[in-house]
Amino acid sequence: MESKADSNSTDQTQFDRIFHPENIAVIGVSSKGAGFGAGMFFALRAIGYEKDIFLVNPKGGSLAGQPIYKRIEDIPHGFDLAIITVTAGAVPGALEECRRKGAAAAQILSSGFRELNTDEGRALEEQVRQIARKGIRVIGPNCFGIYCPQSGLTVLPGADLSRKTGPVAFCSQSGGMAVDFANTGKSMGLAFSKIVSFGNGADLRETELLDYFGNDSQTGVINMYIEGVKDGEAFFDTLKNITQKKPVIIIKGGLSAAGSRAVLSHTASMGGSRVIWQSLLKQANAVQVNDMEEMARTTLAFTRLPARVFRQISVLGGGGALGVGAADAAETHGISIPAFEPGLRGQIEDLLPRPGSSAANPVDVANPYVRPEILEQVMELAAADKRIELQILITLFHHYKNFSALTGKPVREVTPYAELAERVEKVVQKTGKPVVVVLNNPKRGTDHMDVVEMIQEARQAFMQRQIPAFDSLNEAMEAIARVNQYYNTKGKANE
Amino acid sequence: MNKQAAMEIIKKAREKGQKALSEFEAKQVLAAYDIPVTREMIVEDQLQLKQAAAQIGFPLVMKACSADVAHKTENNLVRVDLRTSQEAGLAFAEISEQMPDGENSGVLVQEMVSGKRELVMGMTRDPQFGACVMFGLGGIFTEILKDIVFRKAPLAREDALDMMQEIRGRKILEAVRGMPAADTDLLAQMLIAVGQIGLDMEHVAEIDINPVILAGSRPVAVDALIVLA
Known part of the structure; x- marks a missing residue:
């Protein structure tokens, strides 16, 4: 294992050159437009990277009207970032030339290194590492690169990702996870500061990226997908330090059961990687999630809710077994739904249709067509209860499909999601208490694609107003519980 | 705390080629780090046994004491709840008889610590994260329920x-059921100390303290294994 002193150290300025490069060189571009190199070039142009992109291929020629230089040294300008896509054997040579040109970093998309588990692959990766030590940072090899909406860098494939910048960072050993999370985030309403897929992590990897994101003013929530760490102790110390500043959400891939080491004690036989990882992530106050959807939901809660613990909430809405379902979900996640005082209850009930409604908390509105203005009043009243720290609103928009059938108008026109989003935003502003929306939708079949589409539009409407929307009550509560867990522990540590 | 004493015990055991400390040695290491352990003595004959019994007091527990016998219960080398000199004398004879040849140390x-609540503490060296401390339910439940962190x-x-x-x-x-709450301050000190042994003693590969019995509110290390590297 390498000591810390050996590792390439990089200051914030060099990181700036990596994430906001002044010109890019793509090494290994086919003039026929096929392959990773050309793919990356087109993706960067499509997403709108504004600076120069220089192309290199020993055969020369041109691509999309742009000259292809035969050698890296022929490039007439300096460039901060190289994207290397040549075959593995040619990577060390190309990397060295980029270093001589003064590039700050190279993302190596090429595979054929350590992941092959061959002597040749390992030797090539060692060569890459040696060159990196001389002063060029390497992302990869065997990775999908960097996505940075602010500067217009994108992963491959990522031509259609958003240019909207936001507080979410993600670093991932897996390139596929990086691309998937960028897409999942986009459709859920998350905006990113930076996504880095670091593949084999020959040089730049989890601990340094975590530290960088921790100190990056554009990043508010850090997400990580980790299979293995290079230096466990350094990673743990950095993680513990960074979670005191901002939440770090982690998926640990490859959590195998107890290790196969020959050990004598029960302690050692039970201390396999899974249980140790779980315990240590907790010790460092990292938020551990199981999969990408959970990660996205958790990130959504962290980015849209105030930085605090929410113990007592109100639940308003309808749907099957609301009262029992809400109570069960709340108990599972350590949240309580206190019953309203009779006076307040009466005030709320006066606003709701009779019979069928109940304002005990959860407030069951009984009728899915209760107007947004009424819901607004009910939520304002509920927020007046001093104990309530957050409100959950369960919408029943799918029922408007029936309205659509009756009136002959499209469901998106008859559903008042836009008005509701506006009113919910007002409630939040007026009461100072956050509202979390649940977009309950049991109608998802091919005969209800209009409902699915409308729900997605509703999600956008809420998201634009910074109101987090989840698909189910349980998912919403789970995400809130994770926020609670993080700030609760953080608060204790700061006492 | 007496780190020097603990190091001395480990050094001697390694010089003798032991792969693990005997229970008696392990407890001395723990005691050197202020971890409460059972009052105990090694006896080699009936006369020493009588003196020990007088000093510790009945009821007693008697065990084979050898660094090479890690799992004493499975080898039928443990006698518990001995209430008289006669029972103790018989147990001594039986254990001595059953000890493997040349292993008799x-x-x-x-002392027999009575308490229904058994906990476990331990230390392992994770290949990535180094010394990690374990805590959980002890006794037979350790392996069955694996309720550990x-x-x-x-x-x-x-x-x-x-x-x-x-x-x-938890x-x-x-x-619970007429038993007092555990002394969590003392438990915390013990866990911190187990971790400290891991950090201080590079030749300690693994530690098992199982069970830690709650005698009323007070935790006591009743059995211990320290594996050497």
Whole structure:
């Protein structure tokens, strides 16, 4: 294992050159437009990277009207970032030339290194590492690169990702996870500061990226997908330090059961990687999630809710077994739904249709067509209860499909999601208490694609107003519980 | 704390080529780090046994004391709840008889700690994270329920208290069925100390303290294994 002193150290300025490069060189571009190199070039142009992109291929020629230089040294300008896509054997040579040109970093998309588990692959990766030590940072090899909406860098494939910048960072050993999370985030309403897929992590990897994101003013929530760490102790110390500043959400891939080491004690036989990882992530106050959807939901809660613990909430809405379902979900996640005082209850009930409604908390509105203005009043009243720290609103928009059938108008026109989003935003502003929306939708079949589409539009409407929307009550509560867990522990540590 | 004494014990055992400390040696290492252990003595004959019994007091537990016998119960080398000199004398004879040839380094006589609640503590060296401390339900439940958690050493007091809150069976530490609440301060000190042994002694590969019995509210290390590297 390498000591810390050996590792390439990089200051914030060099990181700036990596994430906001002044010109890019793509090494290994086919003039026929096929392959990773050309793919990356087109993706960067499509997403709108504004600076120069220089192309290199020993055969020369041109691509999309742009000259292809035969050698890296022929490039007439300096460039901060190289994207290397040549075959593995040619990577060390190309990397060295980029270093001589003064590039700050190279993302190596090429595979054929350590992941092959061959002597040749390992030797090539060692060569890459040696060159990196001389002063060029390497992302990869065997990775999908960097996505940075602010500067217009994108992963491959990522031509259609958003240019909207936001507080979410993600670093991932897996390139596929990086691309998937960028897409999942986009459709859920998350905006990113930076996504880095670091593949084999020959040089730049989890601990340094975590530290960088921790100190990056554009990043508010850090997400990580980790299979293995290079230096466990350094990673743990950095993680513990960074979670005191901002939440770090982690998926640990490859959590195998107890290790196969020959050990004598029960302690050692039970201390396999899974249980140790779980315990240590907790010790460092990292938020551990199981999969990408959970990660996205958790990130959504962290980015849209105030930085605090929410113990007592109100639940308003309808749907099957609301009262029992809400109570069960709340108990599972350590949240309580206190019953309203009779006076307040009466005030709320006066606003709701009779019979069928109940304002005990959860407030069951009984009728899915209760107007947004009424819901607004009910939520304002509920927020007046001093104990309530957050409100959950369960919408029943799918029922408007029936309205659509009756009136002959499209469901998106008859559903008042836009008005509701506006009113919910007002409630939040007026009461100072956050509202979390649940977009309950049991109608998802091919005969209800209009409902699915409308729900997605509703999600956008809420998201634009910074109101987090989840698909189910349980998912919403789970995400809130994770926020609670993080700030609760953080608060204790700061006492 | 007497780190020097603990190091001395480990050094001697390694010089003798031991792969693990005997229970008696392990307890001395733990005691050197202020971890409460059972009162105990090694006896080699009936006369020493009588003196030990007089000093410790009945009821007694007697065990074979050999560094090479890691799992004493499975080898039928443990006698518990010995209430008279006669029972103790017979147990001594039986254990001595059953010890493997040339392995007899005495019989361990110890106080019998009574308490229904058994916990486990331990230390393992994770290949990635180094010394990690374990806490959980002890005795036979350790393997059956695997209700355990780990923390990386060094442990802050808060870490140790979190471990107690994190096991599913956390209620066992509360006042329950007429038994008093466990002394969590002392438990925390013990966990911190186990981690400290891991950090201080590079030749300690693994530690098992199982069970730690709650004698009333007070935890006591009743059996211990320290594996050497």
